Amino acid sequence: MGANTSSKPPVFDENEEVTFDHFEILRAIGKGSFGKVCIVQKNDTKKMYAMKYMNKQKCVERNEVRNVFKELQIMQGLEHPFLVNLWYSFQDEEDMFMVVDLLLGGDLRYHLQQNVRFQEGTVKLFICELALALDYLQGRHIIHRDMKPDNILLDEHGHVHITDFNIATILTKGMQVTTIAGTKPYMAPEMFNSTKSTGYSFAVDWWSLGITAYELLRGRRPYHIRSNTSTNEIAHVFRTATVMYPAAWSKEMMSLLKKKGRLNCDPTFELEEMILESKPLHKKKKRLAKKEKDTNKSYSSQGCRLQKHLESLQRDFIVFNREKMRRHHNEIQENITLAQTKDPEEEDNQNNNL
Template sequence: MESHDYMSLGGDKAFTKHISPGETLLMSFKVIKFNKRNKAQERTIALTTAGILNLKGKKLQRRMEYEILSGITRSRNGDEFILHCATEYDYRFSSPLKDQAIQTMSKAFRDITGRTLYLWETNEINLKDLTTTKNDKKKGVSRIPAPENAVNFRNNNIGQEESKDTRGKRSRTIFAAQDNSTSVTLDDFTILKVLGRGSFGKVMLVQKKDNQKLYAMKSLRKDALLEREQVEHTRTEKLILEHINHPFLVRLEYAFTNPAKIYFVMEFMKGGELFFHLKEARKFSEDRARFYGAQIGLGLAHLHEQNIVYRDLKPENIIMDEFGNVYLTDFGMAKFLPEGGSTQSFVGTPEYLAPEVIACQGHNGTADWWSFGVLLYEMMVGIPPFYNQNVQLMYELIQHGDLRFPQRTPLSQPAQDIITRLLDRDPTRRLGARSFDDIKNHAFFASINWDLLLQKKLPTPFTPRITNVLSAENFDTEFTSEEAINSVVPEHRLRMVMQNQEQFNDF
């Protein structure tokens, strides 16, 4: 389907993080949204192959999957239209592009469900009285027109089964920690909040129904993994999560799969992402950066001892518990690498890539220590050392640019020295290339008692504010404001998974 991206969202990183891999933008356009008080609000609507996104500026206000739509009412004589949702209240908009938008939504709805989206028409210009509001819903009132009054009623496949996400009995447990029961399905959890979006799905706050414990559940769509040839990476991620056991690495509690998705259920860290706290503080004191760096350094070193390279170190992949300790999470880019081996893969986050990764010269665990140097710099300065909005220019700077430290608020000599030695472009000379002991023994970490740190007996430099654990207040509101649902995989995508199910047999 042709894209009509009138708001130029396709190349905007702030927008693309709201959509899943394999999801394509079909149309973006400005609308007037009418709230429950009938107040007009400017919004942007993005229509993708999977759903409808309601944006205020660049912030996601609401995401709706096409499957929850009951139909659309449009005015013949004006620009207003209503999205009817049987399971909740309606959404009323106005846009001169309404006809094109309705055509786009109708096509996407049919592609996903195999059914025709009901369309009702009216001569009314103002559709307020045809809209089911929140208050109506509370009173049990619905203003959705009867299906037989839809202009396209006869086009619908009345008897056709609706698209469903396969779950329940067809789920299969593939891992449970020793002290946990050995069989779980999606039905054992209540989904509470969206915490973030990973490369191939989303991370949600869930509560186990039998013991009320909170967990972070990462769901991975098999169709997206197949499409981007990431099945092997996900298999590796599962193996790594099963085998690691360290105070500063997030622990896997359960893993299970169904025909549509793979689920990793991990301990929930109430303090949120380090990125969230760094954004709020702009930069950390040296003492605070030293504490976080020491804990993450121990976690990375443990991975290297297990012949695992992490390859995606960044503040977004570091999470904090309620006491202020930090942990590495998201092992989707990690890789088993034999001692003395190297890998040619071009993976990671641009700001944190080591020069040898960019040059495709082959890399090993020392690339993680380059990223560790970038992390220390960003925590203390507030921006990565070679950052540039032009990614190609940033790659040039990473490979050849001068390392500069701020003059107005200079870092201490030990801080500058450890960063300089970690950001050595020769991986064989880079600090940490021989042993993590070289990093531990550096003057910058002289005040750290490593034994007490490993036991989590050192006082943390910061305690996150937690007033209501269920609100996930230390996570980005761009995600937590999304509707918390286990999204349905379209039938045609599910058929593609079933045709390639053998690739998931050994999960």
């Protein structure tokens, strides 16, 4: 009996804040400079998500906290079928967590590296879906600034979803952006020439979409620009390069570009996370429990400045729960509907009784 009892999943109150304990870690699927991604399952609903977690100390040391907070702020206000949507955000002593839609089709960069050549009809579908997503973002005054195959994920049905709002920015009405941000081979010409008087706007995302579509069709980009290419060289490329359009492409596709199932990831990520990682996620609970008991090894002994930054991060972190937000919205709608459908006679009788 004891074994049967212990095997039951823990019961969580739907009104309590979602934490790391609400999820079961299934496997690691990727990592960046200070953030990693794993597949998780929520214990109560059994829904699968992707969980991105970022080490707080590394974020502070690399001055990335502002970008993380900005990404959270932007993603909380978004929900669209062709975006990777945020569901929960929370934190613990070590990490900040973002739980988002799980898309198992892999990113488009992965497929390009596998020498996949997309048919024109497929690329047309991608363009339509991405255009709807970009139009949605523009309606909310958001420039993504990093549209590229790496940041476009496929779901199991072959539809595309834009991810990674780490360098996205909110455009104030009537203003233009002047800061240079993005991945050079996909950046629009005006981004390299932006000054305080002449900036750029939403059009840069559409340029990046055009570069991406060309690359998906041809297997390489239209301009020979790399991440280490200098700004002067890039300007020269834009002035002198002639973009080639294969004869097999339709006139409609060329005109457009001229106007502007299984888990697809590297399996070595799992090995690194479970074996080579110094602080693996699946041992977090034991690690934090040990840290809590060891009161002598506090952060205060490791430098006041870092500790102050970590405390500030802990205080200002944005907690989010889309599930709870939807539930609250539905309750409001039900109350409004109930009030609208109330029998007028019954209301008059109540007034008379009063």
